[in-house]
Every structure is written in C-alpha cells, then in structure tokens.
Amino acid sequence: MGHRSWLAAIPPYAWLLVFFLFPFVLVAKLSVSHTVLAIPPYAPTLDLSRGAAGVRDFIGGLSGDTYRRLGQDHLYLAAYLSSLKVAAISTALLLLVGYPMAYGMARASPRSRTLLLMAVILPFWTSFLIRVYAWIAILKPEGLLNLVLSWLHFGPVEILNTPTAVYIGVVYSYLPFMVLPLYAALEKLDPTLLEAAADLGATPWRAFWRVTFPLSRPGVAAGSLLCFIPIVGEFVIPDLLGGPQSLMIGRTIWTEFFANRDWPSASAVAIVLLATLTLPILAYQHQQARALEGRR
Amino acid sequence: MRRGPSWFNIASVGLGLAFLYLPIVLLVAYSFNAGRLVTVWSGFSTRWYAALIEDEEMRDAAWITLRVGLISASAATVLGTLAAVGLVRGGLFRGRLLFAGMIYAPLVMPEVIMGLSLLLLFVALGQARGFWTLTAAHTTFTLCYVAVVVQARLVDFDRSLEEAAQDLGCPPWRTFLTVTLPNIAPAVAAGWMLAFTLSLDDLVVASFTSGPGATTLPMRIYSQVRLGVSPEINAVCTLLIGAVALGVALWGLVGRARTRAPV
Structure with missing residues (x-):
C-alpha cells in the first residue's frame, strides 16, 4: 500500500480525539468549576448560545477552590x-x-x-x-x-x-x-x-x-x-x-x-x-x- | 536453554498456576452446592442455575451485555485495524505522535479516569446515558487493544508482498483486501475476541457511562456482591467463565493461529 496509507488512520484518529482526548479537556475544565445543587451538578456551564458574554461569564466563574x-x-x-x-x-x-x-x-x-x-x-x-x-x-x-x-x-x-x-x-x-x-x-x-x-x-x-x-x-x-x-x-x-x-x-x-x-x-x-x-x-x-x- | 527445567522451575510454574486456578476452581465447585452457604458443602445441586433462569433482571442484564459486546467489539475491530494500518504503514504523517499516544494510553489508563471523562463528554453533549453511550465508551477503549494486537502482526508481515501487488497494478484498497487483510486476519479475529471479552468484563467504565435502562451483567453482579457472597452469583460467574473457556478452546481448535498477547 502506497504512501497514502496514513489515510486509514483518519477514522480512528477522529474517534479518539472526540472520545478520548476531548473528554480530558472537560475533566480539566470541570475541576476548576463550583459544585452546585443542580443537574449537571456544577457551575459555570459554557453557554455558547450567548456568544462572547457566555464565554466571559464562564471564564469569570472558574476557580481554583x-x-x-x-x-x-x-x-x-x-x-x-x-x-x-x-x-x-x-x-x-x-x-x-x-x-x-x-x-x-x-x-x-x-x-x-x-x-x-x-x-x-x-x-x-x-x-x-x-x-x-x-x-x-x-x-x-x-x-x-x-x-x-x-x-x-x-x-x-x-x-x-x-x-x-x-x-x-x-x-x-x-x-x-x-x-x-x-x-x-x-x-x-x-x-x-x-x-x-x-x-x-x-x-x-x-x-x-x-x-x-x-x-x-x-x-x-x-x-x-x-x-x-x-x-x-x-x-x-x-x-x-x-x-x-x-x-x-x-x-x-x-x-x-x-x-x-x-x-x-x-x-x-x-x-x-x-x-x-x-x-x-x-x-x-x-x-x-x-x-x-x-x-x- | 539446553539443560532441562530444574525442580525450582517446575515448582515456581506449578505453584504459580495453582495460585491462578485454585480460586476459580473453588468458585465453580461451590456454584453446584446445594446449601446457601458458600463454605459448607451440602451436596451437589443445580438449583442455583434454575434460580438464575427465573431471574429476569439477570437475564435482561445478560442480553444487554451481549449486545453491547457484539456491537462495540465489531466497531472497535474496524477502527483498531485501520489505526494499526495507519501507524505501521502510514509513515511519519503529521500528528502521528499524538495518535500513537492516544492508542497506547488507554491500555494503562486507570478505568476510573476513563469512565469519568467519558461521562462528562456525554453530559456536555446533552446525551442521555444508556445503551449507546455505553457502546461508544466500550468501542473507545477496546479499539486500542485491537490496534496493538493487529499492529504486532503487521510489523512482522512481509511488506514486499504488498509492494509486488502494487507493482502489478493493484490499487491500494484492493491490495489491502486481497493481500494484507487475509494475512493479518488471525490477529484481527484475536483483536475482536479480546475486545468482546473486555466489553463483557467491564464494570468501572460501564458504571459511569451507562444509564438506568442499560444495566450490564458486571454491574448487576457487583451490586449483589456488595451485599455478600451467594451461590447464585457463583452460578452466573461459572456460566461466564464457561463461555470464555469455550471461546478460547474453539479458537485454539479452529485457528491454531498464533494469537498474540496484547502486550
């Protein structure tokens, strides 16, 4: 198989990015959030539908507590x-x-x-x-x-x-x-x-x-x-x-x-x-x- | 090593194997115990197996476990084989290091972390947890085992056969299907079996990523084990061990193919 065999890696690569790497970003993000009595039980949540204001609120709410x-x-x-x-x-x-x-x-x-x-x-x-x-x-x-x-x-x-x-x-x-x-x-x-x-x-x-x-x-x-x-x-x-x-x-x-x-x-x-x-x-x-x- | 094994060699292997098998043998033996106590032998009986057949929750759990295992193992085999081809034959493509890292890391990653991170993904996606989230989670960590098993075979496989096919004008995908795949088939099959058993056995990742409607057999067994030892659990475990032993025996008979341990 020629030099383009790396193309075979694309589907598993994409799968692992979504289901393995990205979840770790979420874990890291959640570790600097607050616990609240809600579902899901943490705040802030990233609300992209509110645009830049949503992102600002989100970053402002993070803490090292x-x-x-x-x-x-x-x-x-x-x-x-x-x-x-x-x-x-x-x-x-x-x-x-x-x-x-x-x-x-x-x-x-x-x-x-x-x-x-x-x-x-x-x-x-x-x-x-x-x-x-x-x-x-x-x-x-x-x-x-x-x-x-x-x-x-x-x-x-x-x-x-x-x-x-x-x-x-x-x-x-x-x-x-x-x-x-x-x-x-x-x-x-x-x-x-x-x-x-x-x-x-x-x-x-x-x-x-x-x-x-x-x-x-x-x-x-x-x-x-x-x-x-x-x-x-x-x-x-x-x-x-x-x-x-x-x-x-x-x-x-x-x-x-x-x-x-x-x-x-x-x-x-x-x-x-x-x-x-x-x-x-x-x-x-x-x-x-x-x-x-x-x-x- | 030309000299035969010494008494020390024989003793260490013998004791090691006894250590590995004694608990399993005892567990199987006591599943046929007539009494409720797992330590007092009160005659042979299959009553716990009969009780098991009546147990609807166990039956449901077994059915879900089987379906998750079949689907996730098949998906993981396709993705894992592709990953192995990309890693071994793809040369030094951009992002290869990260890719290889993502293939090897889940092999040793503590399950608790895998489970937690996948759960957060499903929550973030607003996806209710259940059958499909569980299947996706199992596909994710088992595909890495498949990739490693197939990769070992691909590395050993003589590349000049593929080159010969290509020199004779065979397009790459056909080369893969007619030359490469038949040669790595034993490893692909071994990878599928490994993925299937790993999915069947998993408790921790399943507990995080499964929902109310999709309780698997290990989850059911775990919640009962926490309440104490019972001969009915011995019976379920015996059936599971029997299924695995049968699978491995069939594998040995049919294939005699050189399966590689995933390490």
Whole structure:
C-alpha cells in the first residue's frame, strides 16, 4: 500500500480525539468549576448560545477552590500516598512471583511452553470482577482459608477487609500482565550465553545476575509499568477486598462522584492522578515504541 | 536453554498456576452446592442455575451485555485495524505522535479516569446515558487493544508482498483486501475476541457511562456482591467463565493461529 496509507488512520484518529482526548479537556475544565445543587451538578456551564458574554461569564466563574481544598484535606493526600505505596509494593511482589514463573516457562520444552502460555493467558480472559469475587469466599472470616487452617489446628486469621487482602487480590489479578512480558523477554534469551558464562567460571547465581537479568530488563520494565499504572487507580479490588477503611485514590474518585455527587472534586482528584501518572505512561509508550521498532 | 527445567522451575510454574486456578476452581465447585452457604458443602445441586433462569433482571442484564459486546467489539475491530494500518504503514504523517499516544494510553489508563471523562463528554453533549453511550465508551477503549494486537502482526508481515501487488497494478484498497487483510486476519479475529471479552468484563467504565435502562451483567453482579457472597452469583460467574473457556478452546481448535498477547 502506497504512501497514502496514513489515510486509514483518519477514522480512528477522529474517534479518539472526540472520545478520548476531548473528554480530558472537560475533566480539566470541570475541576476548576463550583459544585452546585443542580443537574449537571456544577457551575459555570459554557453557554455558547450567548456568544462572547457566555464565554466571559464562564471564564469569570472558574476557580481554583477544588485544588485548594485538595491541598488542605489530608484525606486526599493520604489516599494518593497509599495508592502509590500499594502499587509499588504490589509491583515488587508481582516481580517476585512472576519472574520465577516466567523463567520456568521459558525453560520448559517448546511443546509444554505453548500449553503453559495458554494456561497463563486463560485467566486473563475471565472477568476481573469474578476473580476478585472468588477471593471473598476464600478470605472471609468463615471462609475456606480459615476452614483449612482450623483443620490444621491453626487459629483463625482475619484477612478480608485488610490491606493484606488488597495485596492478594492485586497480585492475583495482575499476575498474567507481569508474566507475559517477562516470558516474552526470557524466551528470546540465547542459552549459549549462559553456557559461555559457565565455561568462564561463573556460578549459576552470578550468571543469572550478570547475563539473564540484564537481558530481560525490557520485560521487567514493560511488566512493571503495565501493572503499576493501573494499580494506582484501581477501584474494584480495594472496594471489594479492602473493606470500608481502605484508602485508594480510584475509590476516592468513585465516592466523590457517585456518593457525594461532588463532580468538580472528583475531576480535580482525577487530574492530579493523571498528572502523577504522566511520567510512567510516557515511559510505557516509549518502551512499547522501542520494542516495536526492534522487531521491524 | 539446553539443560532441562530444574525442580525450582517446575515448582515456581506449578505453584504459580495453582495460585491462578485454585480460586476459580473453588468458585465453580461451590456454584453446584446445594446449601446457601458458600463454605459448607451440602451436596451437589443445580438449583442455583434454575434460580438464575427465573431471574429476569439477570437475564435482561445478560442480553444487554451481549449486545453491547457484539456491537462495540465489531466497531472497535474496524477502527483498531485501520489505526494499526495507519501507524505501521502510514509513515511519519503529521500528528502521528499524538495518535500513537492516544492508542497506547488507554491500555494503562486507570478505568476510573476513563469512565469519568467519558461521562462528562456525554453530559456536555446533552446525551442521555444508556445503551449507546455505553457502546461508544466500550468501542473507545477496546479499539486500542485491537490496534496493538493487529499492529504486532503487521510489523512482522512481509511488506514486499504488498509492494509486488502494487507493482502489478493493484490499487491500494484492493491490495489491502486481497493481500494484507487475509494475512493479518488471525490477529484481527484475536483483536475482536479480546475486545468482546473486555466489553463483557467491564464494570468501572460501564458504571459511569451507562444509564438506568442499560444495566450490564458486571454491574448487576457487583451490586449483589456488595451485599455478600451467594451461590447464585457463583452460578452466573461459572456460566461466564464457561463461555470464555469455550471461546478460547474453539479458537485454539479452529485457528491454531498464533494469537498474540496484547502486550
């Protein structure tokens, strides 16, 4: 296809401008508006039918109040920090669980590799909500975990509605997202490099840290970003497993929006979250583009 | 790696898979429990499935979810495939960077932000929320997944075939239909399936962009889960898992095509 193939991009480009980019402008605009008891519950609204006067009223009505409130209310700051903390710890845990798994898969015979790959992808196709729900039955006080523990004569543990439950749920739900990029990187590893390292006297441990791990770094980066960014804004897992006191920013947006009907605050929280995530998102895009260039 | 897998490799893969599958197996098993308690086994029964068939709200929700999924996945496949062609074959056209950004960003964007921003769009447009706003929202984020899957295939695909067709006088759109499309078809189909399942599974974006008349299955399940665990939900979940497993199995049998993970 000739030089005019870029024309194919026009319909999706237009679609994404309208349904992806433009809505962010609206979020930004709403974050500097006031809350009012009306439908929609914010003011000012841009009334273009009144011409320049409408625009002037609109701009005059904007304010930085929501952001000021965001800075003063420690609850918001606490929610941001705890979201970042949960995401960072979860990503580390995911690497810890996912790396040995991906490594083991990459060392399996080619036939079983395909099967194992399918086995990791399959849960990824089943609903997030269902997978989180499955853990409630296991973790609740009279749940299956405590049933097994009581058989083994261990005391009951309380996990549901604690941070531990959130970590279990996050690691469980995001494990395929971590394993797949890691596996893709480890599968390509040339085994003769490890043989060379062994011939030159490196212990397997040293060979791993000097050869295998550095070469798998693109996979580590892709997997970590792919998990870290959505976990920061995660809503379902803290809501269902973390209990009422679990404080995460995705949940704050949800509550501000649906329970408090404070749309401007929800928007301001979203804008700050987006600003926090801009750097990791750009890093992810850069990483993806490089991976694709490498295959070209 | 020539040496076979060590015990450590086998153990880590085995434990990892057990961790992934145990909760799902338990959930499916307890959907056949006769008792109301999800933790005490009191005999095999299909009564919760029977109760499900009676449940009109669940049936409605399932029907809406299915329709939204079919329409949005099809629209997303067309748009996503076009996007992939533009990105891979379009050269460095003006605005490409922004375009690529808009394709990759939704893959990692927290769903809460996507949902909120789309809702504000529909409010600003004065569009009442319901079936079509939900479908548009699902099309938006799933088209990016399709684009990434198809793009991976296009990059690998030998371009000289297209050039040969063009040298022989084939117009661009026909080259696309007769040479390119058949070659990337497995990826396009995989993209459709991915888009369809993502739409089927989505709770957060749907909660923001759907209206009173268009409650989806995940929304219904979520509102019931908040009230507690019940074997009826286990039954719905089992049916959904079964549908997905069946789809993936059929896919493996029919295609044996190399589907790519969306990462």
